[in-house]
Amino acid sequence: MTVSSDNEPELIAAMRNGSQETFAVLFEYYAPQLIAFAMKYCHNRELAEEITEDTFVWIWTHRETLRNEQSIKSIIFIKTHHLIINAYRSTLNSPQFCDYINYVNSFSSIPNQGVVLEYQEFLKVIRHEMEKLTNTQRSVIELSRFEMMSIRDIAAQLGMQEQTIRNQLSLGLKHLRKLLKEAGYSLPLVLLFVNLWR
Numbered sequence: 001m002t003v004s005s006d007n008e009p010e011l012i013a014a015m016r017n018g019s020q021e022t023f024a025v026l027f028e029y030y031a032p033q034l035i036a037f038a039m040k041y042c043h044n045r046e047l048a049e050e051i052t053e054d055t056f057v058w059i060w061t062h063r064e065t066l067r068n069e070q071s072i073k074s075i076i077f078i079k080t081h082h083l084i085i086n087a088y089r090s091t092l093n094s095p096q097f098c099d100y101i102n103y104v105n106s107f108s109s110i111p112n113q114g115v116v117l118e119y120q121e122f123l124k125v126i127r128h129e130m131e132k133l134t135n136t137q138r139s140v141i142e143l144s145r146f147e148m149m150s151i152r153d154i155a156a157q158l159g160m161q162e163q164t165i166r167n168q169l170s171l172g173l174k175h176l177r178k179l180l181k182e183a184g185y186s187l188p189l190v191l192l193f194v195n196l197w198r
Contacts, residue, residue: 009068016063026072027056034080041084051083129179137172144169 014022038048130138143149155162
């Protein structure tokens with residue numbers, strides 16, 4: 001599958017239908033361009049990568065609103081620009097990692113991205129990498145991502161404030177995403193688990 005102005009309607013239609021393969025193709029094609037674009041403004045590689053990833057998370061969660069006559073490139077770059085502005089408005093020391101809670105419930109299969117990785121095997125990898133997190137982060141992710149509990153219910157069960165749960169979930173997912181990337185797993189696949197699955 002290639003990306004061009006000629007097949008944008010097909011790509012948009014595929015995205016609306018929840019095609020993870022199309023999501024991965026668009027990410028691989030546009031991510032380097034977006035990182036370079038963000039770097040011109042923030043001069044921070046890590047922040048530029050996070051902005052790029054957040055852009056694609058937004059695209060995925062709003063995929064059903066995409067229209068065939070729209071330009072994917074324009075949508076992506078406009079959203080990236082908005083996120084760059086938001087980053088400047090937030091803390092200058094370290095950008096906040098968004099607490100995504102309105103994403104798709106689950107997905108049962110992983111697209112072929114060079115190496116076929118079965119879903120259950122990927123979950124084992126997740127479990128293994130979670131052992132490297134703090135006890136609190138591990139517990140919060142377990143309850144949120146695997147048992148699909150709400151922030152309020154997790155706070156009640158662990159006897160913590162809801163904001164504390166949000167902070168620990170955000171930090172834990174950020175560390176988990178970094179560990180999975182360092183382990184060599186496809187970034188689109190990591191995004192789908194860490195950010196999109198609740």
